[in-house]
Amino acid sequence: MSRQLQQLIHVGCRALSLDQDDRRALQLTVTGKGSMSDMSEDELKAVLDRLKADGFKPDAKGRSRHRKAPRADLRLVHVLWRKLGDAGELDRPGRGGLNAFVRARFESSWGSVPADIDMLRDAAQITAVIRALKDWCARAGIELQGN
Numbered sequence: 001m002s003r004q005l006q007q008l009i010h011v012g013c014r015a016l017s018l019d020q021d022d023r024r025a026l027q028l029t030v031t032g033k034g035s036m037s038d039m040s041e042d043e044l045k046a047v048l049d050r051l052k053a054d055g056f057k058p059d060a061k062g063r064s065r066h067r068k069a070p071r072a073d074l075r076l077v078h079v080l081w082r083k084l085g086d087a088g089e090l091d092r093p094g095r096g097g098l099n100a101f102v103r104a105r106f107e108s109s110w111g112s113v114p115a116d117i118d119m120l121r122d123a124a125q126i127t128a129v130i131r132a133l134k135d136w137c138a139r140a141g142i143e144l145q146g147n
Helices: 002-015 020-031 041-053 072-086 095-110 123-140
Strands: none
Touching: 002 020, 002 041, 020 041, 072 095, 072 123, 095 123
16 A cells, blocks of 8 residues: 555656655655655655645546547547446456557557557548447447437
8 A cells, every 4th residue: 555655646746746856845844754665654645635735636546647638539539448348348448458459459450559549640540440449339239429
């Protein structure tokens, strides 16, 4: 649990634009300790509570969210993937599962795929991913608006 709290504190500091020196100063103010490795779990929670009081809002899983995809067509890919996950069609409903799907489905025909779907820029390739996901939704009986 302590390691997770430390990671969440780092996420909170990034979200609040605190550099390492600012983070250490905050830790000293809250706990009297400059190093998280010297802190107890309760002290780490106190630092996290202070970050939350200063405006940090972790999501439900305690991690910061990825930025929105840079293109509308890529955002549609994420929406379709989420619909499949909500319907129970996916073994790995997160971003890692989506990236694995794209690699498994398209790597042999494309030659290579980017490490993350949001790095994809070729419109024809993005359209192929959207088509594959829409077809999967249709097979699963998932209704899509404006299809």
